[in-house]
Amino acid sequence: MTAITSAAEQLSATTLLRFATAGSVDDGKSTLVGRLLHDSKSVLTDQLEAVTTASLSRGQDTPDLALLTDGLRAEREQGITIDVAYRYFATARRRFILADTPGHVQYTRNMVTGASTAELAVVLVDARNGVVEQTRRHAAVAALLRVPHVVLAVNKMDLVDYAEHVFAAIAEEFTSYAASLGVPEITAIPISALAGDNVVDPSANMDWYGGPTVLEHLETVPVSHDLTSCHARLPVQYVIRPQTADHPDYRGYAGQIAAGTFRIGERVTVLPSGRTSRIKGIDLLGQAVDIAWTPHSVTLLLEDDIDISRGDLIVPSDDAPATTQDIEATVCHVADQPLTVGQRVLLKHTTRTVKAIVKEIPSRLTLDDLSQHPEPGRLVANDIGLVKVRTAEPLALDSYADSRRTGSFLLIDPADGTTLAAGMAGDSFATTAKAVQTTDSTEDAGWDF
Template sequence: MNQLLRFTTAGSVDDGKSTLIGRLLYDSKSIFEDQLEAVEASSQKRGFDYVDLSLLTDGLKSEREQGITIDVAYRYFATPKRKFIIADAPGHIQYTRNMVTGASTANLALILIDARKGLVEQTFRHSFIASLLKIPHIIVCVNKMDLVDYKQEVYDQIVEDYKSFSSKLEVSDIQFVPISALVGDNVVNRSEKMNWYQGATLLHMLESVHIESDHNHIDSRFPVQYVIRPQSIDHHDFRGYAGRVAGGIFRPGDDVLVMPSGFQSKVKNIFVGEDKVESAFAPMSVTMTLEDEIDISRGDIIAKINNHPQSDQDIDVMVCWMNQKPTAVNARLLVRHTNKEVKVVLKEIQYKLDINSLQRIENAEYLNMNDIARIRIRTAQALQYDSYRKNRITGSLILIDEQTNETVASGMIV
């Protein structure tokens, strides 16, 4: 079965993100003839003497007119080795929230750097967000090598600069590749112009990056999404718990603990559809039955007895505030965590982060749109959670405005 790799793109305005994605789609033969014809016609209309592949990805009309990316666009393509979902996130500072959204489910971040400009403010900001969101892999694409005459020393300097900056980040796997998205050097096909570069092409890196260990297979977590009671003649007493495994491995016979009630039982059977399976691990969707009749409802978490999540009402969270309306201490909101929704109060804004300097801003009274801050919340009922570093599913949450039902913030439990 082909693995799915989700990756996000990040870079400053005009670094060529849209062109790079267009090039990936075009050179890997993932677009239709009519799409290509439309792009060729549009390029001619603008008086370009080349096919502007960025037009393949800038989907919104306002994006095409302004020549910038505003919303997160998701693109799907596949090669014989892997399937890919690209979250193409905008580069502007006022769209930080869009970048957080696009990056939240990614295995890998592509950071684009313009070879003529080197590292800029956005490079630091996007790399920091990738590290904050615990994206395990980064590929740094030094783009527009054609505009610096394919010089090795330009590339080497950027790699050195990025390495010294990234030593402060929590990303273990960083790779570098010199490319020209416009001409296609080292994107899908090897470049004839950079014989000094002996590494892989970008597509080869994307196809071969090791993502099996990105899921936490140690800490077993199963948030219950739905309780199945068919009440049919054939299945009179069947009571199954359906959901998606968020971590670890479950097998029939395992001793488990149900939270928050604290009841204990054993796993009886695990089903995928109607078929029994011998084990379940992230990110499988399964139905589980237990040996004992226990009161379990949506939002409860089934975990191993000797390894279970924390349970608390006071929780520290790094949030990205996404709403145009600012918020202050004592604001009342809803929190949605796995499949549970409870009321919550914003107790304290511990500090805001200046994303450009990575300095902490103390004594902040408000959170404004695109702010990234560490806050403390108090929930009406205890949440069962892990730190985001340990588990990106049980460690993440969203905050919702009670009145409008809008999502106002995304958060990572510290």
């Protein structure tokens, strides 16, 4: 029992790193992830047996480690990843949640899903092909989503005789491009996922490389984005009024703290109404506490009786964001149906969903040279562009650079609930997207705002 308790305490003390893998088709992403899981002893015996059986049925002599992540039947048949495969594993130094994202250009939108919460992105490049258009696209998406750390894994070095000059040329080209996007930290590692070179163990074939292996870097990279130090935000999910004899006047506002820390006695403001009060109590897992922070799910009790409902945002009064109905932001279009000017949509921000209209699409980003295509009129699947949206009700958005939780939103088709686009408020690349004031109105019954 003592050993079990000690192991549990050790695991809870380790930090958590969320990371995503990306790259072009056949660059070896799934094989890298499989090798990472296999060599770090994170694969169960029955999983390895299932992979071995599947590999033999396909005529392969050795286990295809890519099958550890390519779980969909269609992926196995095509030999490509077409969905985001999540895997959880841990070493003695750190816990990991990894997202193996698609490489094909038509699934770039899936990378947005996988990398949206990542603190590190591993971008693979085939050493034989070098940096290609999809490589630049993935670097741009990582920059757009403000992933703080990017690893360039130059794979299949065994197929270029482990040549140092090949790695150096690719690393220089990618680093220059990613730096121009504003990626703060880039680490280049030469690997062979198939042979295991520099994935978990150092390679004997590349003695000219003195940097970390992939796993070593994942275990030691600083997790710099500490949400507990961000602007405190609590999106209200539910209003609790038990109406019991023990608590006849209980009124609590429940939700998961999106960022920051809340304390008893702190003056808070409820948005968008702007009403203020003080925190008189915090309930966490049925217990009263004096302080709570992200990602705790809590219930706040306020001193004053305020009209608060699902979708409202509770924030510190001295750190309240401005509210606006006119939002300009960068979006990645993820639906098969296009997003067009004048389209009626729903905008979901944290727990609040409001009606909105796409007022303008000022530009679409061309990822190969980062040029802006002005006034495209619409965005199609995998497009990244700047949009101006007017909402029926005011919203309180932070800059995405300050908070990925409260600086992001979704555009949804009101007819069938399809997610159309993922939006990021605030500056992106060289374009500053900010809330703007306008007096325009839309003359249409039911959408007149």
